Amino acid sequence: MSRGVGKRALYLWFLRLAADQAARRDGLDPAEPFAVVAEAKNALRLQVLNRAAEAAGLFAGMPLADARAAVPGLLSRVRDEAREERLLAALHRWAHRYAPFIAVEAPDALVLDISGCAHLFGGEEAMVEKLRAEAEDLGFETRAALADTKGAARALARFGGKTVEISPPGKALQMIRSLPVAALGADAQALRRLGLKTLGDVARLPASELTKRFGAGLSRRLEEAFGRSATPVAPTAVKKRYSARLSFPEPIGLTDDVMEGLKRLVTAVAEKLEEDGHGVTALELIIQRADNSSEITSIGMARPSVDVAAMMRQWTPILDRLDAGFGIDVMRLIVRAHAPLEVKQSAIGEMTSKGSIEDLIGMLGNRLGFDRITRPLPAESHMPGFNEARVPAVSGPKPPAWPKPEAPGPLRLFRGQPVEPLGPGRPPERFRWRGKTYGLKRSEGPRRVLPEWWQDDPARLEARDYWRIETESGERLWLGADPAPGSERHWSVYGEMP
Structure with missing residues (x-):
């Protein structure tokens, strides 16, 4: 057998x-x-x-x-x-x-x-x-x-x-x-x-x-x-799925009635999630109208949340544009994505502000798309322009502390705006930038940044010398050039100094 x-x-x-x-x-x-x-x-x-x-x-x-x-x-x-x-x-x-x-x-x-x-x-x-x-x-x-x-x-x-x-x-x-x-x-x-x-x-x-x-x-x-x-x-x-459904004996159409029904649904799923230590990151609302047509709307949250008031604030501008038609018979709310809640100890007397950064990210993300809302993180690179990475504001790793810079850097970085030298010197005593002529008042440098030879990006394979300069008209710039000797050196402005 x-x-x-x-x-x-x-x-x-x-x-x-x-x-x-x-x-x-x-x-x-x-x-x-x-x-x-x-x-x-x-x-x-x-x-x-x-x-x-x-x-x-x-x-x-x-x-x-x-x-x-x-x-x-x-x-x-x-x-x-x-x-x-x-x-x-x-x-x-x-x-x-x-x-x-x-x-x-x-x-x-x-x-x-x-x-x-x-x-x-x-x-x-x-x-x-x-x-x-x-x-x-x-x-x-x-x-x-x-x-x-x-x-x-x-x-x-x-x-x-x-x-x-x-x-x-x-x-x-x-x-x-x-x-x-x-x-x-x-x-x-x-x-x-x-x-x-x-x-x-x-x-x-x-x-x-x-x-x-x-x-x-x-x-x-x-x-x-x-x-x-x-x-x-x-x-x-x-x-495990988290969802809630609400059927009405008579079709509803007023915005206040729809908001009240949605609030009950949000409260129901939030309570279930909180019991499991999770919070909402994406919600989908399906409404069924009296004429058997339906409409689907959705929101996202910047962080896992069970805050009913915060979720309702995200829904408000969406439901203001909702077409109830001949009335809504059924509302169904589905949690499309959730994640463990971030446990945070509040200080004594601390109050939660309605204008929190999470609310702002959620509001912008629901309007523009969450893939367009990013935040900076420090990246492992000593080369200007590569020591910062952009990650989605709604996810990604917990932001580490920014390292203390070895030397004062620019407040604003450029990708390298060409400079035309009009005189001798390193850096040039006079130069043209953005169609305007500048005279050099003082400079500090050079500071040489060596290439990251282990990277595949060609932009990281070039050594460059940097000067902090102040012009006669008061501009403080970060001027850079390749370290090749002679007058063939290519100059560019890479940032504005504080």
Whole structure:
């Protein structure tokens, strides 16, 4: 008796997960050719196609330009892997009604350990059909396979060619012998070069010879596929979701009513997060109108927060522009991102100001985009212009203390504005800068900055001499030049001194 008997693994493959997701979201007609595309080999290529696109002769990997030439009416969407990951996580939570142990196999499959569960649904066949029917009702096309091990179930689902494959206990070998060697994964091409086309061909070879040539990994996958050994389904941890929903007996439309409803939702999710020691960094509000239309708005927070008042201040300018239409029936608030709260001890008598820097960053980020709001951090470089790095203001490492400069530096840095020498000297006694002529009153220097030879940036491979100068008209500048001797020295202004 094989070791896999008693254990049953169900492999649920979502054939067109990305395409089905886009079709559900955008309400696309399934009869219209549609494909999800992504950049590969310097071109946009088809990744996931619906049935209509495949029936029109298109295939995965085909350049989008060629596909549109062949099918002018082809619709396409750029692939959003993060959205697909969230969808698969949602399907993972949904599938827990069928089995307690479920593993996510990215990007488009679930593996369920249904040992001891099938009788609750009227047997294995009835359970599989019910699972697939519910997935179809949700708008997803699936293939399912049931076997003693997840390796055998995966091979049957992806390469068996049938919508449903159920292997009786202990019969995996007979079921998968005719499947192509591609069912084993990465070594398929090498196996085909040896003239091995099916799993049955591979099974006839001594395991020791396979291990010598291909390593233990292939033998292990082969043993699992044949049901001779079983790797248990390692359940994927269910990520806790934070959300709240509010339904109204009568549609609402006044801004004050919407704000009050939102405040209740924000309070509910903030309390849940605070219990777990986390704070909000991104929120999404979905409103459902009486005419069945919907609208989605979102905000971000500069720091993890459970401060309801601070979050409501971010929502206020957004909700002022919200169109309630014929009234709002349902409001749903979803926490899209959260992080551990930063514990901070307040001083006695300290009060929180409404005009905090976090509020300002959040307000600017929600208007302009958080990627445009940055803050400086010290960088490990002794070269002017490279000893500072810019990181997003809403994330990134905790800012360290700025090191004390070795010598007074400029208050304002330039990238190097050319100077035309009009007289002799180092630095020149007279020079033209920004179209104006200046006379030298006093100078201090030079201070030579050596190149950072270990860096790849060409701008860091040049040595330069710097002078602090004061002009006759009172300007205090930071003047620099390459250290080459003679009058061919190139001068530039690199900053303004205090």
